[in-house]
Amino acid sequence: MMKASLALFSALFAAACAHDAPEAEAAAPPRVATSFYPLTYFVETIAGNELELFTPVPAQADPALWKPDTDALLALQEVDLILLNGAGFEQWVSKVSLPESRVIYTADSFRETWIGHDEESHSHGGLAPHSHGAINGHTWVDPVLAERQAEAIFAALLERWPDRRAAFEAGLASLRAQLAEQERLWRDLCSRLRTAAVLASHPSYDYPIRSCGARIENFDLDPAAPLSAAELDEILLRAGEGVPRLMLWESEPQAATRAVLLEHGIESVVFETGEALDDAELAQGRNFQTLMLDNLKRLAEALGN
Incomplete structure (x- = not known):
């Protein structure tokens, strides 16, 4: 009798385990890959x-x-899903094989608005010579385009996991509100940007500057390297007569660079693109929204707003 009971228990236990295994697997959350921090x-x-x-x-x-x-x-x-910026930003994508049915290029819905730039090779930051491709991929810096990318993400998530609609809709509404705040701050600066001489150490700001109806002169300057005499000459040649004259940097330039530009009436403004935040920054409470708001505050101060 005892042997029969043990046999029955073993059979029931095995059946329960076999039944629970797919349920545990089904309960695992979907896995989504993103190519960089803004996404x-x-x-x-x-x-x-x-x-x-x-x-x-x-x-x-x-x-x-x-x-x-x-x-x-x-x-x-x-x-289960791979989310990319697109617009040529992730140059590695063209060199590898990805499961295309699971890949979403979030900037594809506004291809007609992409901005091109030349493919001249250069080097900076200790990197080997490289080019940034024919398309400027920094779409997310413009909150209007970032919202369209967010909508593409929402659509991709909803198509695959429609049972999570309520959570996705609430999250999208929250993100839209954040991006609307960024857009409002940009709009407040647009009139001043249109009369300023806006320079950029890297072609990262074309989209929001274009949205403002302003102009920008792009360079390829390494903030960690000293400014050469030739680079300074080119900056002064292209700076124009706008007031104020600003140089946007993705990170803090050398103190000597900041000083020499200021001697020539050009103020340096750090405007981070947020392509990567490390664990220490995240632990300090920094995120994409706080980073962009800090950027816009610095830009407003430089413009005298």
């Missing part, structure tokens, strides 16, 4: 805890120029 923030805001997020690009790497190794490519093959 990660958009997905986090839209989906909350509904998804498991994965970004293969290390925080210290340039997400545009990063090259995935075998482990990263294998990991990308395993996720």
Whole structure:
């Protein structure tokens, strides 16, 4: 009798385990990969805890120029959805094979608004010579375009996981409100930007400047390197007569660079694009929204607003 009971228990236990295994697997959250931090923030805001997020690009790497190794490519093959910026931003994408049915290029819906630039090769920041491609991929810096990218993310998530609609809709509404705040601050600055001489150390700001109806002169300057005499001559040649004269930097330039530009009436303004935030910055409470609001505050101060 005891043997029969044990046999029956074993059979029931095995059946229960077999039944629970697919349920446990089904309960696992969908895995979504993003190519860089702004998209990660958009997905986090839209989906909350509904998804498991994965970004293969290390925080210290340039997400545009990063090259995935075998482990990263294998990991990308395993996720349910891959979200990319598109507009040529992730240059590595054209060199690898991804499961296209699971790839979303979030900037594709406004291809007609993409801005081109030349493909002249250059180097900075200790990187090998490279070009930034024929298209300017910094679309997310413009909050109007960032909202369209957020809508593309929402649509992709909803198509795959319609049972999470309520959470996704609430998250999208929250993100839209944040981007609307950025847009309002840009609009407040537009009239001053149209009369200023706006220069950029890197072609990262074309989209919001164009939205303002202003002009920008782009350079390829490394904030970590000293400004050469030739670079200074070119800056002064192209700076124009607008007032004030501003140079936008993705990170803090050398103190000597800031000083020499100021001697020539050009104020340096740090305007981070947010392509990567490390764990320490996130732990301090920084995120895409706080970063952009800080950027716009510095820009407003430089413009005298």
